Amino acid sequence: xxxANKKVTAERLVRDALEKAKHFEDYHIFTFIxxxxxxxxxxxxxxxxxxxxxxxxLAGVPYALKDNFLSPRxxxxxxxxxxxxxxSPVTATSVKKLExxxxxxxxxxxxxxxxxxxxxxxxxxxxxLNSHDRERVAGGSSGGSAVAVALDxxxxxxxxxxxGSIRQPASFNGIYGLKxxxxxxxxxxxxxxxxxxxxxxxxxxxxxxxxxLMSIASGRDDxxxxxxxxxxxxxxxxxxxxxxxxxxxxxDNDSVDQNxxxxxxxxxxxxxxxxxxxxxxxxxxxxxxxxxxxxxxxxEVASNLSRHDGVRYxxxxxxxxxxxxxxxxxxxxxxxxxxxxxxxxxxxxxxSGFYDAYFLKAAKAxxxxxxxxxxxxxxxxxxxxxxxxxxxxxxxxxxxDPVAMYLEDVMSVSLNLAGVPxxxxxxxETKDGISLGLQLVGPRRxxxxxxxxxxxxx
Amino acid sequence: xxxxxxxxxHLAALSNFRLDEKEIxxxxxxxxxxxxxxxxxDKLDTDNIEPTYQVxxxxxxxxxxEILPQEADREALLALTKEAKDNQIKVPxxx
Numbered sequence: 001x002x003x004a005n006k007k008v009t010a011e012r013l014v015r016d017a018l019e020k021a022k023h024f025e026d027y028h029i030f031t032f033i034x035x036x037x038x039x040x041x042x043x044x045x046x047x048x049x050x051x052x053x054x055x056x057x058l059a060g061v062p063y064a065l066k067d068n069f070l071s072p073r074x075x076x077x078x079x080x081x082x083x084x085x086x087x088s089p090v091t092a093t094s095v096k097k098l099e100x101x102x103x104x105x106x107x108x109x110x111x112x113x114x115x116x117x118x119x120x121x122x123x124x125x126x127x128x129l130n131s132h133d134r135e136r137v138a139g140g141s142s143g144g145s146a147v148a149v150a151l152d153x154x155x156x157x158x159x160x161x162x163x164g165s166i167r168q169p170a171s172f173n174g175i176y177g178l179k180x181x182x183x184x185x186x187x188x189x190x191x192x193x194x195x196x197x198x199x200x201x202x203x204x205x206x207x208x209x210x211x212x213l214m215s216i217a218s219g220r221d222d223x224x225x226x227x228x229x230x231x232x233x234x235x236x237x238x239x240x241x242x243x244x245x246x247x248x249x250x251x252d253n254d255s256v257d258q259n260x261x262x263x264x265x266x267x268x269x270x271x272x273x274x275x276x277x278x279x280x281x282x283x284x285x286x287x288x289x290x291x292x293x294x295x296x297x298x299x300e301v302a303s304n305l306s307r308h309d310g311v312r313y314x315x316x317x318x319x320x321x322x323x324x325x326x327x328x329x330x331x332x333x334x335x336x337x338x339x340x341x342x343x344x345x346x347x348x349x350x351x352s353g354f355y356d357a358y359f360l361k362a363a364k365a366x367x368x369x370x371x372x373x374x375x376x377x378x379x380x381x382x383x384x385x386x387x388x389x390x391x392x393x394x395x396x397x398x399x400x401d402p403v404a405m406y407l408e409d410v411m412s413v414s415l416n417l418a419g420v421p422x423x424x425x426x427x428x429e430t431k432d433g434i435s436l437g438l439q440l441v442g443p444r445r446x447x448x449x450x451x452x453x454x455x456x457x458x
Numbered sequence: 459x460x461x462x463x464x465x466x467x468h469l470a471a472l473s474n475f476r477l478d479e480k481e482i483x484x485x486x487x488x489x490x491x492x493x494x495x496x497x498x499x500d501k502l503d504t505d506n507i508e509p510t511y512q513v514x515x516x517x518x519x520x521x522x523x524e525i526l527p528q529e530a531d532r533e534a535l536l537a538l539t540k541e542a543k544d545n546q547i548k549v550p551x552x553x
Contacts, residue, residue: 085538089529090529090530182513183514228515288499302473316540320550321551322553327474328474328475329476332476340473340475340485344466344489363511368507402492403491403492403495
């Protein structure tokens, strides 16, 4: 990662990033750019370096922040009208850790509102364009962050991944994207979507940068009781030994784009040529993962998003005559259609008469998925699969068909249900120059080894 | 199952949404499609399987019952609301 030192100033790095952000303005990557604030921080770091004072491991590194991370700089809106005017008085733990090491946020990135979506088309601000093909989607929900890194505007960007929202946009834009083990990085100060599957992670251009960011951001946090005791730094890395890599038989079929199947085959051949063993896996419960996900996650969404009521912060509808109409008007005007679908599905699967048939059934399916991963990792060290069945699709192609959009998540969501880590890795391009990506999946707490092993796929 | 118009109106009420006629139609269609998709779970045998609600492998994370310093004070929180008076958030009439 290019950090500030005596040869290059933080101010230079930040100015370059701001210029590039301006140059790519029509991609709709940023929802907010803090030129003045970023330059002020850069000058502070340059002064420290000039005085010979100690600076952090990310000194002067410009980065982009997904719009659902709380920070007092700019409104945190999760790209939704519902959070209009919300300037957070608190800072997310992950943001604080990055900035304590000298990283400089230049702006906030566009996303599907409240992270509901797989294309960044559900944003209140409109869609972000794909870095390789402007007629295609950026992927989502962390589309702006992925494109900011892919176009080399910033060195890294933050993301959140509830069902694929880091891995899928990373693969749609040809960069690395990590969804860590559930509980590895604090969720404190990130707008909640589904608390039992939300994970914080990063987009980078190199594996070394990913490792550095993980060592900085991971760890137990008293403000998030679901964080795991520190393990990342202490865990074993990759030591050049021959590994067993699983491939999932159920994911190799005609519904997967031919380019992606070929990319997977190439990487399998590469691993074999390096002496690694390929293990075929049967994981029959995984095909139910998406149905279970679109029950459990909307249920948590309906619960988490009930706090947005127009009273304490964010958008409040004008002209409401009483408290009930204030709630109704604010929520009806403030949420996007996809937010409404998910909240209503959540309330449906939780409502009396349907709870057992949907929510409880899905929670049991989750158990089968967790067990299936446990069994798989008794036969192999890591699993290599596509991230999604298709590469980046055309803007507008799926936005009016929610089930078609959900099907794009079919290969990514089961990791979130099981809490296991997944690293999206670039896997070439189609003949038309559209990015292809795969994901390397590991057992819980294998994040460090996963990142280090991924160099075998380069 | 088939989602009827009154089901959509009931779900909208549970969700605190006011829907217009167009939204009742379009959300009705979308929810029907989604429910049809998620109903495929019927085919999965889950007899004698316990449910999983979280994957954190921990239970009951305790801390001492004491007030810790908070990042945001009352003033900062009240500043986020549209209208505040006498250290209270002001809303339209309740009844």
